[in-house]
Amino acid sequence: MTKFTLYLAMAISLIAGKVSAQDTTFELKVKLIANKIDAITKEEKEALKVEIEEVNKQLEAGTITKAQADEKKLQLAETRSKNIETRVGQAQEELKDLVKQKVDGKLKEDYRRKFSITFWDGGPKDDEGYKKYRDSINNNRSERRTTSQFVFAAGVNNLVTNKAVAGSDYRYWGSHFYEWGFTSNTRLMKNNNLLHLKCGMSVMYNNLRPTDNRYFVTNGSQTNLETAPMNLRDSRFRNVYVTAPVHLEFDFTKTQTNAEGKRLFRSHESVRFGIGGYAGFRVKSKQILKYSEDGHNVTVKEKGGFNTEDFIYGVSTYIGYGETSLYLKYDLNPLFKDNAVKQNNISLGIRFDLN
Structure with a gap:
């Protein structure tokens, strides 16, 4: 199955009502991957900031010239950019695999309870307890x-x-x-x-x-x-x-x-x-x-x-x-x-x- 065919199949399933866009398991896993991508970007940018500060210290101490400092900064920026591309690419592959599992019907309801524990500190969710937790989150979002x-x-x-x-x-x-x-x-x-x-x-x-x-x-x-x-x-x-x-x-x-x-x-x-x-x-x-x-x-x-x-x-x-x-x-x-x-x-x- 080509990459496009995969997403086309997802679209057709959504339109036909065979795949629920609100399915809890699917949405939570996608959000987890989204958080991972966000964390990768922030981590690499913060690492680059530290490395640039170190180069600036070397420049101030006179151990390297301005031209050498500029070249080092450029190399560091390129390295971090490649790191982001590689690591985010891996997360994107996880997302594509998740969509494929969704289309193929491999995401079962049994995983829903297990996966939700990661996102809710109240233990395995009973219907009433989780409903209150979900409503409290939605209400807080509604105020913003x-x-x-x-x-x-x-x-x-x-x-x-x-x-x-x-x-x-x-x-x-x-x-x-x-x-x-x-x-x-x-x-x-x-x-x-x-x-x-x-x-x-x-x-x-x-x-x-x-x-x-x-x-x-x-x-x-x-x-x-x-x-x-x-x-x-x-x-x-x-x-x-x-x-x-x-x-x-x-x-x-x-x-x-x-x-x-x-x-x-x-x-x-x-x-x-x-x-x-x-x-x-x-x-x-x-x-x-x-x-x-x-x-x-x-x-x-x-x-x-x-x-x-x-x-x-x-x-x-x-x-x-x-x-x-x-x-x-x-x-x-x-x-x-x-x-x-x-x-x-x-x-x-x-x-x-x-x-």
Whole structure:
């Protein structure tokens, strides 16, 4: 099963009602992975801060020059960045495996009681005790105008050429995207739950797989698709971005009233619709080619600019129910700077906003 097929199967199951988006076991495990990703990022950043301070001390003591200090800082930053990518990548694999288990029906109800002990200090949860605990958490969240969510999205990715995706040079099912990040959700009106402003930070992975045994070749200022001299088992072009998304969200979750008559403003419990955009910068571009030669499997990884735009900006929208929604994003700037034919990236998939 390909990565995209996995998420497509998840989407179909959700739409058909075969998989509950509110299933406790699934949601709690996803949130655990989200916490792990957040902890990894903070840990590596804190480690980098300590290392930079040590370099500054060496500079002040005169044991190294400013040029040497700048070079050390750059090397340390690159090392920590690679650490984050590697460790977060492992967490992402756990998340993909979890989704696959969900789709395959391997998450059983028996695990629900066992897993919940980690998140509730009241011991194994009886129905009444856990209900009170859950309600107390929800009530506390309802009192806050601003909450936070972990965002994960995945789906298909392609390029719009001459205002159309039809007849694309890239595989529809093989080209995919991933996005993960964190967002803050602020209720805009004090006594009305409809309008929310969502701002955050995301890492986007946009992948393209050319058709007809082709790969990207840079010719001066142009980046073209050319037929490979060997039979390619895989040809993939990946661009990674760090972006700041902003959305105006319409949340139709009904306002509730507790036993004391206090109004509770909850979110992500009904139909939601968001519209907005994003802006950011490119972290790296990589082309991966796989083929066989003299009975050996060969993998070639080529890093470079490929004449791609260093900055990215676009529009995005989503609509869904609860924490799950259908997600569409479109880059307003072309992928390649000076190509004769302008091509803009477009992505469609499933998005999870997990409280």
